[in-house]
Amino acid sequence: MKNLRGWKLSVFIGVVAVSCGVPLLVQNDYQMQVVFRIALFAALGLAWDLVGGYAGQLSLGHAAFFGLGAYGLALLTKAAVPLWIAVFLAALIATLFAVVMGRIMFRLRGPYFALATIAAAEVLRLLATNLDITQGAIGVTTPALFSGRYFWRWFYLSAVVLAALTFIVNAWVSQSRFGYYLMAIREDEDTASAVGIDTASYKNRALLISAFITALGGTLYASAFQFIIPDNVLTIDISLQMAIITMLGGAGTLLGPIVGAILLLSASEIFKNQFKESHLLIYGILIVLVVLFLPEGIMGGIRKLLGRLQGAKRTAVSAAG
């Protein structure tokens, strides 16, 4: 925990404490379900941030890992694998898939990489739609990890735990040699590899961690809603959501994905009631606005503002002195 010093540690503890207190304020199952999704997508955004934010690789295929987690859980438990083992086994399968995917795709750059990730996730979606084992578009049922009166409360808390663990991973990454390598790759891949960083290997490692967490998120989602179809867990919408949440909050920042998840999901909840099926409209508008006016996201913008204030103070002090 040595990387979580000072105010960061206190912010972290504060956020976790507040998150744990949320269920006391929330009354009905619907609201509980919404806050569950917020916590879940905060975790997913943080996981995406490792690849998309720190390493700067625009993956639009994270739905592949999410869906593999979800379908893995469904199919493994059907094959009589104990529930909690199935959760981690499903995540491991997704990680294996990430190994293969990383091998192929990290040779590609920029738009080619983004396209390849989309294509890979789409292949999985189409396979799940057309194969018998996944029962195609009819979907499969998934077992619930928790049951009883506090059903949603338990799911919410596990999503918070997942988010908190991912936050710790990110906090470690952001101040470790590993993280610096990733950021060097983001800034200039050629230079990074010229100074001796094995860029492919580090990008792969980031993807593995990210895929594992994303798949865990997928199992949580599948188990909470107890029913999955390909168009639900393997769609590009999931990948986009993860990317947008992170970009909105600020890619490559610790708090960004959390801020992004809270803002985007509550906005989309409000719009869902207003515009029915067109709630993705708000995503589109937000993306365009963020790209135009806030390219570093909300946290990036705040950081810049703080930097400017500090700079102003410093010049004022030096002027006075």
Next chain:
Amino acid sequence: MTGALYALIGMGLALIFGVMRIVNFAHGAFLMVGMYVSWLLFERFNLNPYLGFIVAGVFLFVFGYVVYLLLIRPVRDRSDFMQILMTTGIGLILVDSVQLIFGADYHQTNIELKNRWIRHFGLTFNAAELLSFAIAAVCIIGLRSFVVRSRTGQALRAIAQNRDVAPLMGINVSRIQGLSFALGIAAAGIAGGLLLPALYLFPSVGDDYTLKAFVIVVLGGMGSIEGAAFGGLVLGVTESLTSLYQGNQWALIVDFILFLLVLSLKPSGIFGRQRA
């Protein structure tokens, strides 16, 4: 038969990528807008889609230019990352606005031509498909000769070759880029108008075509217009063969696997030169 339409879609995308280095993730959405324009004309004014596509093309040319000015030009010099996000956002806005306005219902366009068959040389063609093939082929040849022959086309290619030197030669980069973006979008709109009779119309109908357009362009080599035409034909043939032997639902899977194979084995495309 779909090959020529694919070629047209791919050429539009290749034009945008080649001249602007911008990857247009909203290509399918623009195609969908073209379909809706053509459909509206058919429903309201009973205009045949085989004439309506012209209006769709013109409308999308103007629309594309406006989108370029408002949204694309500001991100022209940003990273790939930002440009991809921007076009993705535009795509989402287009699809969901159309859904908001026209609803998510499926529409079908029935024209008499669709039920007419032409027999020749022992082969049977659907008259409607044959007509779209012919129109698409004319558009492809027209677009190609515009890019190769005309003065504006020369400027386009100059920017594609070297964006830093082109303005020194007195080329207005902004104007030419806007033009090429609008042309690319118009090509997608025309293809949309031509596709209308063959497909059910719904707001997210274009989504598959965005990816297909990329498959086409990558197959032929990113940024090469002739390559895109070739990629379109390859994709059309592959799809027909897969649907024939394995069933329709496998066609898209084969598309994507083909795409991943080309990307991992020869990212510059079948006809592409080695990238620097």
